Amino acid sequence: MATTMSRPKPEPISKPPRQLPFPLSLYQTAVGKKWVMALTGIGLLGFVLAHMIGNLHLYEGPVELREYAETLRDIGTEVIPRTWFLWGFRLGLIAMFALHIHAAYTLKAMSVKANPSSSVLDGTKKYEGGQDFIAVNFAGRTMVASGTIVGLFIVYHLADLTWGVLPWVDYERGDPYHNVVSSLENWPVALLYIVANILLAMHIFHGTWSLFQSLGINNPRYNGARRAFAGSIAAVILIGNLSFPILVQAGLVDEDNCTAPCGITGEEVEAEEAGQ
Amino acid sequence: MNTINLTLEVWRQSGPAADGGFVTYEANDVAEDMSFLEMLDLVNEQLIATGEEPIEFESDCREGICGTCGVMINGKAHGPEKATATCQLHMRKFDDGDHIVVEPWRATSFPIIKDLAVDRSPLDDIVTAGGFIGVNTGSAPDANLIPVPKETADAAFDAAACIGCGACVAACPNSAAQLFTSAKIQHLNLLPQGQAERWKRTEAMVETMEQFFGSCTNHGECTEACPKEIPLDFIAYTNRDYVKSKIKNRKLAGQS
Ligand code: HEM
Ligand code: SF4
Ligand code: FES
Numbered sequence: 463m464a465t466t467m468s469r470p471k472p473e474p475i476s477k478p479p480r481q482l483p484f485p486l487s488l489y490q491t492a493v494g495k496k497w498v499m500a501l502t503g504i505g506l507l508g509f510v511l512a513h514m515i516g517n518l519h520l521y522e523g524p525v526e527l528r529e530y531a532e533t534l535r536d537i538g539t540e541v542i543p544r545t546w547f548l549w550g551f552r553l554g555l556i557a558m559f560a561l562h563i564h565a566a567y568t569l570k571a572m573s574v575k576a577n578p579s580s581s582v583l584d585g586t587k588k589y590e591g592g593q594d595f596i597a598v599n600f601a602g603r604t605m606v607a608s609g610t611i612v613g614l615f616i617v618y619h620l621a622d623l624t625w626g627v628l629p630w631v632d633y634e635r636g637d638p639y640h641n642v643v644s645s646l647e648n649w650p651v652a653l654l655y656i657v658a659n660i661l662l663a664m665h666i667f668h669g670t671w672s673l674f675q676s677l678g679i680n681n682p683r684y685n686g687a688r689r690a691f692a693g694s695i696a697a698v699i700l701i702g703n704l705s706f707p708i709l710v711q712a713g714l715v716d717e718d719n720c721t722a723p724c725g726i727t728g729e730e731v732e733a734e735e736a737g738q
Numbered sequence: 739m740n741t742i743n744l745t746l747e748v749w750r751q752s753g754p755a756a757d758g759g760f761v762t763y764e765a766n767d768v769a770e771d772m773s774f775l776e777m778l779d780l781v782n783e784q785l786i787a788t789g790e791e792p793i794e795f796e797s798d799c800r801e802g803i804c805g806t807c808g809v810m811i812n813g814k815a816h817g818p819e820k821a822t823a824t825c826q827l828h829m830r831k832f833d834d835g836d837h838i839v840v841e842p843w844r845a846t847s848f849p850i851i852k853d854l855a856v857d858r859s860p861l862d863d864i865v866t867a868g869g870f871i872g873v874n875t876g877s878a879p880d881a882n883l884i885p886v887p888k889e890t891a892d893a894a895f896d897a898a899a900c901i902g903c904g905a906c907v908a909a910c911p912n913s914a915a916q917l918f919t920s921a922k923i924q925h926l927n928l929l930p931q932g933q934a935e936r937w938k939r940t941e942a943m944v945e946t947m948e949q950f951f952g953s954c955t956n957h958g959e960c961t962e963a964c965p966k967e968i969p970l971d972f973i974a975y976t977n978r979d980y981v982k983s984k985i986k987n988r989k990l991a992g993q994s
Binding site: 474476493578599 | 747749754760810812813814839841844845846847848849851857859860909911912913914944945948949950951952953954955956957958959961962963970971973974975976977978979980981984985988
């Protein structure tokens with residue numbers, strides 16, 4: 463016998479928040495947050511690319527690498543005191559990271575809520591019988607994981623070569639060449655750098671394609687090139703960044719392979735230069 | 739006529755709040771010319787004959803144009819055939835002895851009604867929020883009174899092809915409804931007739947969508963599952979229109 467069932471209509475899973483004034487109201491919505499993710503992603507991408515290219519000074523030798531590092535501190539000294547530009551730049555980076563990460567986690571939370579029986583870790587699991595993906599690639603599915611690991615790696619990297627607080631690295635302020643070699647000589651450290659940079663490249667591979675969609679940059683003429691562009695950027699950054707740990711491990715970059723007297727510290731170079 | 743024998747694992751759930759689980763059925767002597775739904779009909783006839791409750795699933799037109807049907811078949815929305823709704827999927831695409839897992843669409847906002855039938859009414863809420871245009875009533879306007887460039891007409895038609903089946907939500911790892919919503923928004927936003935409400939429509943439909951569904955991460959799984967192959971481009975257009983709508987609607991409201 464047929465029975466009539468009455469069911470309630472599906473309720474919204476989230477109520478719209480009270481609207482904030484205009485530019486802020488964008489950040490209250492998922493589409494607006496994706497714009498923020500894309501824009502901060504472009505900023506971070508620019509930084510990662512410039513950082514990689516700048517680090518290629520390593521292959522010129524200790525003096526050149528040190529000079530490059532000093533140059534960064536000197537930018538803008540015509541107008542503002544020394545290192546102010548660098549600090550402004552760092553604050554900008556921190557803000558971009560904060561927004562990028564906050565948007566990432568809140569959007570992820572929204573998607574987890576939209577999926578039945580999913581946890582934050584496997585927010586993509588929906589089907590008891592499993593799902594057979596057609597388009598979703600590994601890079602796309604692991605964005606939160608790769609992003610989180612890259613974020614933690616960045617903290618390690620700062621502790622390693624910026625703050626110089628790791629006991630297994632013979633850190634000498636002002637001598638980046640020596641520090642890089644002394645850090646990457648340990649094979650577990652080199653391995654960590656390699657793994658983290660592979661994850662970063664994966665993140666960039668999906669991110670660089672994704673940002674075009676998020677920002678609505680879509681032109682039938684160039685759409686085909688977007689994946690290739692994302693792949694190239696990820697590959698260039700990957701090759702550059704992997705070369706450092708690999709070449710140090712291979713012994714091609716070491717304390718003896720320098721154009722200046724080896725083992726000298728930044729202060730000694732400065733003293734030498736001043737004495738001439 | 740060629741026939742095949744299959745083993746089905748079908749999700750059975752007696753009601754919205756009940757616990758569900760897979761039940762295994764043998765489907766024998768399935769004609770290869772049957773559609774997937776006709777195969778389920780066959781199984782149901784056997785179930786009814788033995789006094790069991792038939793498998794609940796939805797369908798209407800059975801010719802791929804209404805958007806009523808749709809189940810996960812072996813982990814793929816609408817099954818393994820590209821650009822094909824479940825009702826248009828033929829059993830000749832399967833081999834004798836195949837093991838087929840059949841599961842309902844899953845998303846928090848698609849609660850299961852019974853077995854393979856889910857409530858997709860949140861998609862209607864999205865359309866209600868802005869999927870319309872204003873026209874004068876009265877006598878029908880002359881044809882071609884409003885010229886529409888061919889490219890525009892084609893693009894709008896591509897978007898209008900969406901049958902509202904919900905496969906995009908089902909396939910999306912985030913349960914986002916971006917493809918459906920974008921198709922419904924762009925179908926009208928692209929045309930001259932849709933301009934008057936363009937910015938209100940975009941804002942209202944996107945924000946209704948976000949109350950029910952997840953956040954798009956541009957995986958592209960939706961387009962692959964879509965029986966009408968709605969392209970991802972409409973999602974990009976909608977993301978662009980949405981931010982514009984926030985700026986424009988603010989101006990319309992006299993806040994600038
Ligand atoms: C140097 C570091 C990073 C770079 C260069 C970067 C770059 C990008 C880019 C370009 C996007 C695309 C934005 C879009 O889809 O519109 C993106 C998305 C994303 N990022 Fe990052 N990101 C970095 C660090 C992080 C960190 C630390 C997290 C931590 C959780 C993270 C999590 C995410 C997530 C979850 C997405 C969204 C993925 C998607 O839409 O599919 N990222 N990132
Ligand atoms: S966009 Fe495609 S998959 Fe989504 S509801 Fe429309 S027809 Fe179905
Ligand atoms: S029953 Fe109408 S589209 Fe399948």
